[in-house]
Amino acid sequence: MPRPRAFDEESVLDNAMNIFWSKGFEATSIQDLVNETGLNRASMYASFGDKKALFLRVLDHYSQKISAERxxxxxxxxxxxxxxxxxxxxxxxxxxxxxxxxxxxxxxxxxxxxxxxxxxxxxxxxxxxxxxxxxxxxxxxxxxxxxxxxxxxxxxxxxxxxxxxxxxxxxxxxxxxxxxxxxxxxxxxxxxx
Amino acid sequence: MPRPRAFDEESVLDNAMNIFWSKGFEATSIQDLVNETGLNRASMYASFGDKKALFLRVLDHYSQKISAERxxxxxxxxxxxxxxxxxxxxxxxxxxxxxxxxxxxxxxxxxxxxxxxxxxxxxxxxxxxxxxxxxxxxxxxxxxxxxxxxxxxxxxxxxxxxxxxxxxxxxxxxxxxxxxxxxxxxxxxxxxx
DNA sequence: TGAGTTATAGAACATTCGTTCCAAAGTGTG
DNA sequence: CACACTTTGGAACGAATGTTCTATAACTCA
Incomplete structure (x- = not known):
């Protein structure tokens, strides 16, 4: 029924994580995230909420993926x-x-x-x-x-x-x-x- | 001849240092610095240059004052x-x-x-x-x-x-x-x- | 006292910020 | 095929960003 998503949530989180990881929270702009994830602004806000909410998702993603491995x-x-x-x-x-x-x-x-x-x-x-x-x-x-x-x-x-x-x-x-x-x-x- | 400064450079650096110290570089706005130092924008730029230059002055100030004491x-x-x-x-x-x-x-x-x-x-x-x-x-x-x-x-x-x-x-x-x-x-x- | 010089106050600048809105596009079901 | 529904692209928003400009104020020296 609905239009299907054109992105993979996991890989978006991966990309977002790398930007936050490299630049920090404040220095990372929404534009950076849009550029690097390839995801549209509207889709970002619809799927993850605002910048802070996405950041918290990324922290969790990091825990499960990177910390766990370390x-x-x-x-x-x-x-x-x-x-x-x-x-x-x-x-x-x-x-x-x-x-x-x-x-x-x-x-x-x-x-x-x-x-x-x-x-x-x-x-x-x-x-x-x-x-x-x-x-x-x-x-x-x-x-x-x-x-x-x-x-x-x-x-x-x-x-x-x-x-x-x-x-x-x-x-x-x-x-x-x-x-x-x-x-x-x-x-x-x-x-x- | 010139109009004398209405501020003490040392105490301005002290105040600016405390803001940067507490919030970090990116999260500190010029407005924050103006509010907290009491110094006018124009005077800030005239005396210390841009945000980055002021920050470097602050780092030096920190070294001499806080690090040295520690x-x-x-x-x-x-x-x-x-x-x-x-x-x-x-x-x-x-x-x-x-x-x-x-x-x-x-x-x-x-x-x-x-x-x-x-x-x-x-x-x-x-x-x-x-x-x-x-x-x-x-x-x-x-x-x-x-x-x-x-x-x-x-x-x-x-x-x-x-x-x-x-x-x-x-x-x-x-x-x-x-x-x-x-x-x-x-x-x-x-x-x- | 007035000329010269610099600091001050705050308006004004363009740019970027995070966020929202809207019309178009794409899918599965009736 | 058309409906219901959600994602998508991109324009648009006001607020905040760092920085500069202009006019006024305050001082010293001649």
Missing amino acids: FADLRNIEDGRAAIEKTFRDAAKTGTAEGRHKGCLMVNSGMELAPHDPETAAIAHQAFRRAEDTFAAALNRAVDQGKISKGKNVRALARFLAGSFQGVQLMSRRGADQETLQDYCETILDALD | FADLRNIEDGRAAIEKTFRDAAKTGTAEGRHKGCLMVNSGMELAPHDPETAAIAHQAFRRAEDTFAAALNRAVDQGKISKGKNVRALARFLAGSFQGVQLMSRRGADQETLQDYCETILDALD
Whole structure:
């Protein structure tokens, strides 16, 4: 009955995500989104609501697609300590890859908007908590496996790792050189000893 | 001969700094600056140039006034290890103080603008290097004083501390709770052992 | 006191912003 | 084929953006 959509919602979100990721919320204009997604203004507003609503959809999309992938090894590698180490080393590697100085959309958005936008603040906070819990789970595995001393305060260590992981994203976006980022990561991992 | 200025350049920079610090570059409008500084548009443009030029002046002002103060103890406390510990604990304390979730203007600006603005990127990079060197100096003092093991890689540790200090600012701006931030800081300091 | 100089106040500029509206286009069902 | 319905393209909206202009005010030095 109705005219069918000429676009794929998922790929529109992908494109919108990349613009927000690269430029941030404020610096991204509706015109940018129209240009890059190929989607018409009217269709954008009809399908996603206003700029802010689209942005929140994008944050969710990012969580499910990018964040999930970044933490996949941390969840799936059985050896808890190896899982943590690979997670950081991968982040350091992709963080210094050419033309990929975008950091993490969740961290970027938290920094840009959290102080004045409770909605984004809550999402960023929740994402941090999830990361913290995922690190805690890996740490508990590592303790059980005898790869990390039983004497460690797992919760504090998990918070440290989650915070430091954000730090890696931060330094990556700021364009830190590979050597600095590697030193940073390796010293973080030394905290596991 | 000329009509004298009705404003104090320093206090205008102070006010402008606080707006940029709180809202970021993009979200701060000229109107905001006019309202908050009390300075007229024409006078702003005559004295500081356009928005970007004013922003760069503000970054410099921040470096001299706020950054310098934040790193004063790190430079001045003779005991290198105590200097480092106090620097982090103070940052964690002020970072969770009510209504002070602004983080660090240098970190914020690097995150927001570095990927697309080489000028800001260079300034943020230089600020990081300065912090790294200041931490390295304190670490060297601590090693000489026998407060930190001789076996440590001071350069890597300095990079770690500088990166982690940015992380504290990040978490503070994102509105992390006090307990999380304390755990984060204490674990960072454990790396000195 | 008046000439010279610069700051001030605020109107005015073109452009871009986010958003809405409307007519045309495309689909499946009666 | 025509109806009901939704998407599409693009014009149009007012408000806000960064910036400039003009006229007036305030001061110092001759």
